[in-house]
Amino acid sequence: MREIIRIENLVKRYRVGEQEIRAVDGINLTIAEHEFVAIMGPSGSGKSTLMNILGCLDTPSGGRYLLDGADVGVLDDAGLARIRNRKIGFVFQSFNLLPRYNALENVAFPLIYSGVRRSERLECARIALESVGLSQRVNHLPGEMSGGQRQRVAIARALVTEPSIILADEPTGNLDSRTSEEIMALFAEIYGRGNTIILVTHEEDIAQHARRVICLRDGRIESDRFTVSDSFANLGSQI
Numbered sequence: 162m163r164e165i166i167r168i169e170n171l172v173k174r175y176r177v178g179e180q181e182i183r184a185v186d187g188i189n190l191t192i193a194e195h196e197f198v199a200i201m202g203p204s205g206s207g208k209s210t211l212m213n214i215l216g217c218l219d220t221p222s223g224g225r226y227l228l229d230g231a232d233v234g235v236l237d238d239a240g241l242a243r244i245r246n247r248k249i250g251f252v253f254q255s256f257n258l259l260p261r262y263n264a265l266e267n268v269a270f271p272l273i274y275s276g277v278r279r280s281e282r283l284e285c286a287r288i289a290l291e292s293v294g295l296s297q298r299v300n301h302l303p304g305e306m307s308g309g310q311r312q313r314v315a316i317a318r319a320l321v322t323e324p325s326i327i328l329a330d331e332p333t334g335n336l337d338s339r340t341s342e343e344i345m346a347l348f349a350e351i352y353g354r355g356n357t358i359i360l361v362t363h364e365e366d367i368a369q370h371a372r373r374v375i376c377l378r379d380g381r382i383e384s385d386r387f388t389v390s391d392s393f394a395n396l397g398s399q400i
Contacts (some may be wrong), residue, residue: 162196163193164284165229166192167226184207186379195357199370199373200361202378206379237394247322248326249328251329254334261302263300264295267318272321286317297370308335310338310342316344327359331363332360332362372388
């Protein structure tokens, strides 16, 4: 499969008083198009920092990050914003929905930055909500929906710009176990449609839904393993 992410000797440093913290400490990693990857690690391992760099929400202190062949390190803020809007969809633990906007308006919101007309934005949002099983909730406000429904709205919002990569940061962290399984089944379905999915989680049972699990410790890769049968791993070659 075609390589979509390459990071070479990636470093992220923070200074706290006189002490330098290396949140990411010389990571080398490649992720192919249409992989399903979970990133795990204890608190302070660097997993959220790495996720922010992969999502172009933060910049590394050193090393190189290539996204779909483009060197992210040479892009200015406008260039990073374009990449985030066109190539990456984000899903967060806290949903990050606008409380006064209904589901349809929340999902349509990212398309404003793409210059899409309102009528087209709403139609795209409607299709995205239907794809996550929420066609009957388009006019509901976030406060009128369950946690699982709100996360489905957030996933629809991530999908509405048709990105190739979905980044999910603890997407089941605020959900009960049954709803978490439903959300992970939805991610598996999205993966089956051809998206690359990268999720951060501290839960082993959630990570096992991925094809590949990368464990971090002290800013470095401790292990990198595949988790599923060859028949599932070969799904990407059939799409």
